[in-house]
Amino acid sequence: MQARMKNPALVLPDALQALLDLGKAVSTGGVPPATLGLVHLRASQINGCSVCVDAGFRDLKKAGERDSRLFAVAAWRDAPYFTEAERAALALTEAVTRLSDRSEGVPDAIWDDVVQHYDEPARAALVLAIAQSNIWNRLNVTVRQVAGTPWS
Numbered sequence: 001m002q003a004r005m006k007n008p009a010l011v012l013p014d015a016l017q018a019l020l021d022l023g024k025a026v027s028t029g030g031v032p033p034a035t036l037g038l039v040h041l042r043a044s045q046i047n048g049c050s051v052c053v054d055a056g057f058r059d060l061k062k063a064g065e066r067d068s069r070l071f072a073v074a075a076w077r078d079a080p081y082f083t084e085a086e087r088a089a090l091a092l093t094e095a096v097t098r099l100s101d102r103s104e105g106v107p108d109a110i111w112d113d114v115v116q117h118y119d120e121p122a123r124a125a126l127v128l129a130i131a132q133s134n135i136w137n138r139l140n141v142t143v144r145q146v147a148g149t150p151w152s
Contacts, residue, residue, distance in 0.1 A: 005145045022132050029125020033116065034065060037088055039093045039126065040133045042072050046097045047137035050147040085117035089126055096130045
């Protein structure tokens with residue numbers, strides 16, 4: 001496998017820094033880092049981004065995440081390893097990542113569940129984190145970035 005081109009975030013001046021800055025802002029919203037990692041992994045699985053699935057799994061593992069949770073992210077609804085707050089974040093991740101699959105986008109029931117577990121700054125961080133994961137996924141999938149290789 002070979003990438004079609006350099007990652008677009010590396011081609012346009014300041015694009016990479018803008019994305020990195022968004023990630024820094026997200027980290028100040030009060031969402032646990034493990035939850036943000038699970039959100040990124042789930043969005044990446046949905047979008048078929050091998051680069052982000054690979055990196056997300058490795059980052060979560062390095063941070064001490066248990067294999068049982070990592071292996072079950074794709075089937076989180078049926079796995080006992082996730083807190084109610086994590087479940088709300090994962091449901092939001094799926095709804096935001098699959099906006100066109102529903103006529104209403106993000107259903108009120110999913111949003112109401114998120115509101116029960118996260119305050120407004122944390123909700124903002126979750127929405128931005130999901131959007132950022134989708135950006136990375138779309139960049140990598142479009143240019144066929146190869147998992148486990150340096151960006152080029």
